[in-house]
Amino acid sequence: MHFTIRKARASDALAISQLIIPLTKKYVCPDCDESVHNVLLGSMSPERIEGYMASNYSYVVAVSESNEVIGVGGVRDNTHLYHLFVHDEYQGKGLSRQLWENVKGVALQNGNKGRFTVNSALSAENVYLKFGFKRIDGVRREKGMVDIPMVIDVTEK
Numbered sequence: 672m673h674f675t676i677r678k679a680r681a682s683d684a685l686a687i688s689q690l691i692i693p694l695t696k697k698y699v700c701p702d703c704d705e706s707v708h709n710v711l712l713g714s715m716s717p718e719r720i721e722g723y724m725a726s727n728y729s730y731v732v733a734v735s736e737s738n739e740v741i742g743v744g745g746v747r748d749n750t751h752l753y754h755l756f757v758h759d760e761y762q763g764k765g766l767s768r769q770l771w772e773n774v775k776g777v778a779l780q781n782g783n784k785g786r787f788t789v790n791s792a793l794s795a796e797n798v799y800l801k802f803g804f805k806r807i808d809g810v811r812r813e814k815g816m817v818d819i820p821m822v823i824d825v826t827e828k
Contacts, residue, residue, distance in 0.1 A: 674741060674766070676773050684721040686740035687732065691715050691756045698794045701815035706814030711816070725776035728753060729781065731773045733766055744770035749778040752789040755798075771802055775825065790818040799823075 680760050691713050694704055713719070723745065730786050733742035741761050742787065748824035752774070757766045775787065793810065796819050806819040811818055 672714075673736050674733045674761075676731055676733050676769060679724060679732045679743065679745075679807075681721050683730075683732055683740060684724065687720050687730070687743050687754075688715055688717040690740050690743060690758060691754060693757050694759070697759075699792045702762040702793045702817045704817075707815035723747075723753075729774060729777045730754070731770060731777065733770060737789075739788055742766050742770050744774035746774050746787075747777045749781045749783040750787060752787055755789075755795075768802065769797055779825075785825050786822065789821050789822050792818060796821075817824070 683759070688719075692712055695712060695715060700711065705713065720730075720763050728745050728747050729749065730743060730745040732740050735741050735824065742757040743754055746752045752771070755761075755767055755770060755774075757770070761764075778787070779785070788807075789799055789804060790802070796806075803825070805825040806821040807817070807822050811820055
């Protein structure tokens, strides 16, 4: 499995959207109320991704040898892990950790002092626990969304 992780460009927005929408439908939407599906998926449109990149979000992508976007990591305000998705065919191979380490490094270079948060999907909690995140509280059910607020301080050993 050969791939390159690089800073995402605006021209990647369509490929990012095409990666994360089906994964969200498969892994996130089943736990959420149907009433929020369209809003959630709409927040992942190419236009929205492009807008995030133009504002206070930092994105990295993993690109295969055939130039396909196979993974993405995005951080908002250098503190909140907003997106972390890996194509099904590449899951379980350490790619999500590499994306996390890369986007975390970008955030630290941009001034983060070591504290990160994430609102984990129920299906992703074990991934974040392996990275060292801890639950802030239990499962949160708010306005149809279901997630697990988590935090990590990367300065703690």
